[in-house]
Amino acid sequence: MNNFVTSCILIAAPSSGSGKTTITAGLAWLYRRQGKRVKVFKCGPDFLDPLLLGFASGSPVDNLDLWLVGEDLCRQMLAEAARDYDVVLIESVMGLFDGEPSTADLAVKFGLPVLAVIDAGAMAQTFGALAFGLAHYRADLPFYGVLANKVAGERHAQMLQESAKSEHWMGWAGKVEPLPERHLGLALPEEIPDLAAKLDAIADALATQPIAQLAKPIAMAAPVCFEVKPLLAGKRIAIARDAAFCFIYPANLRCLELLGAELRFFSPLAHESLPECDAVYLAGGYPELHADTLAAHPSIRTDLAAHIAAKKPIWAECGGMLALGDSLTLVDGSVKPMWGLFPARATMQTRLAALGSQSLNFGSGGDGEIRGHTFHYSTMATEMTPVAYGAPCRLGSNGEALYTHGYIRASYIHAWFMSNPVATAALFGAVV
Known part of the structure; x- marks a missing residue:
C-alpha cells in the first residue's frame, strides 16, 4: 500500500x-x-x-x-x-x-x-x-x-x-x-x-x-478502492443544474457515473427542454428566488408529465420537490404557481424549519438505506401519506417524510448517493 x-x-x-x-x-x-x-x-x-x-x-x-x-x-x-x-x-x-x-x-x-x-x-x-x-x-x-x-x-x-x-x-x-x-x-x-x-x-x-x-x-x-457495479449502465439521467438547482454533491455525480449512467445536464432557468432520458434528478437549490422564471418555462411541465407517463422515475430533493409542487408561497405572501406534478403546497418562512443528518430507507431492510442531510426554510402541506420517514442521526429530532407519487419520489433530505450505490441505482430505475 x-x-x-x-x-x-x-x-x-x-x-x-x-x-x-x-x-x-x-x-x-x-x-x-x-x-x-x-x-x-x-x-x-x-x-x-x-x-x-x-x-x-x-x-x-x-x-x-x-x-x-x-x-x-x-x-x-x-x-x-x-x-x-x-x-x-x-x-x-x-x-x-x-x-x-x-x-x-x-x-x-x-x-x-x-x-x-x-x-x-x-x-x-x-x-x-x-x-x-x-x-x-x-x-x-x-x-x-x-x-x-x-x-x-x-x-x-x-x-x-x-x-x-x-x-x-x-x-x-x-x-x-x-x-x-x-x-x-x-x-x-x-x-x-x-x-x-x-x-x-x-x-x-x-x-x-x-x-x-x-x-x-x-x-x-492509499486505501483499497471499493467496487461500484455498473447497475445503471445504458441509463441516461437528466440532471437540472443552474442557480435554482445548485445543491449537488460532486460525489453524487461521480457515484452515478461509477454506476454506469450517462449524465445529461439541463437548465430549467434557461427554459431548456428536458433531455431524452431514463430518469430525472431534481436537486435542491433556490427555486424561491426564481419562482416566476421557473413557472414560465414553456415546456417543462409537459416534458416531465410525459416522462412520468412513460413510467420513468424522478428523484426530487428539497428545492427540486418544491418546484414540482402546485404552488410556492414566498415570505412576502405572494403565491407562485409551480409545475403542478406533485400535489403539495410549499411556504417559505424566515426561520429555519429543519436541520440535521438523517437517513432514508428506500426498500425493505437496511439494504435500501441512503444517508443524507436536511436544511430548509420552507414547510409543505399535502394530502399525501408519507411512505417512510428519515431516521434522525440524533435522538429527539423529527424525521423528514419520504413521498411517492406515481413515479416521483421526493423528500426534503439531500441524499448522499455514495452511502449506498446499490440503493441509489434502484432509485433511478435499476433492477437490483
Whole structure:
C-alpha cells in the first residue's frame, strides 16, 4: 500500500461566524497564485461554501463527514487528494468540537493538522486563553497553530501574539469586506461582484504571515478502492443544474457515473427542454428566488408529465420537490404557481424549519438505506401519506417524510448517493 504525501491544513474555529470560509478561500487563492495545485474539502453536508471554495481553489470541493460520507470514503478521497495536489485545505463545520462526530474527530482519525481561526475583533489577551483551550482540550488533537482574524492593526496583533505564548502563531488578518450571505448561507460565486478582487485582498493580507508558507507535508495511506457495479449502465439521467438547482454533491455525480449512467445536464432557468432520458434528478437549490422564471418555462411541465407517463422515475430533493409542487408561497405572501406534478403546497418562512443528518430507507431492510442531510426554510402541506420517514442521526429530532407519487419520489433530505450505490441505482430505475 502506497503512502501519498502532501501539505495539509484543517481550518477550524471556536464557532460559526469566525471567518473560516474567508480564510480558507484566501489561502486557496494565495497558494494558487504561488503556482500550487490546491484541493479543498468542506466538513459536513454543505453546498454553498464548497461553491465559493471551488472558485478559489480551481477544483471541485468534496465533503468530508465521518457519518454522512463514511470513514472509508473519507480516507479514499484524502489519499487521492494527497496524490494529485500540492496542498490540501479542509474547512471545518461550526466549531471544532461541535457535533457528533465533530471536526476534531475527523482530525484525530486521519492525523489532520488543525489551524484554529479565532475572531479577535473584540478581544485582547483572552485570545491566548481561547487558543490554549482549543489546542489542549483534547490531548490527541494534532494541533498546528492559531491565526487571529478581524484584527484592528499591528499593535492589536502584537498583543494577541504575546497572549498566545506557546501556541504556534500563524499570523493575523485584518477586517475585510465580508462575503455576502442570505438564507441557507453564502451567495453563489457568480452573484458576488468582483469576487476575484475580494479574494486577492484576502490573499494579500495573508501573504506576509507565517501561514503563507506551506505546512509540513503529511503522509496519507492509499486505501483499497471499493467496487461500484455498473447497475445503471445504458441509463441516461437528466440532471437540472443552474442557480435554482445548485445543491449537488460532486460525489453524487461521480457515484452515478461509477454506476454506469450517462449524465445529461439541463437548465430549467434557461427554459431548456428536458433531455431524452431514463430518469430525472431534481436537486435542491433556490427555486424561491426564481419562482416566476421557473413557472414560465414553456415546456417543462409537459416534458416531465410525459416522462412520468412513460413510467420513468424522478428523484426530487428539497428545492427540486418544491418546484414540482402546485404552488410556492414566498415570505412576502405572494403565491407562485409551480409545475403542478406533485400535489403539495410549499411556504417559505424566515426561520429555519429543519436541520440535521438523517437517513432514508428506500426498500425493505437496511439494504435500501441512503444517508443524507436536511436544511430548509420552507414547510409543505399535502394530502399525501408519507411512505417512510428519515431516521434522525440524533435522538429527539423529527424525521423528514419520504413521498411517492406515481413515479416521483421526493423528500426534503439531500441524499448522499455514495452511502449506498446499490440503493441509489434502484432509485433511478435499476433492477437490483
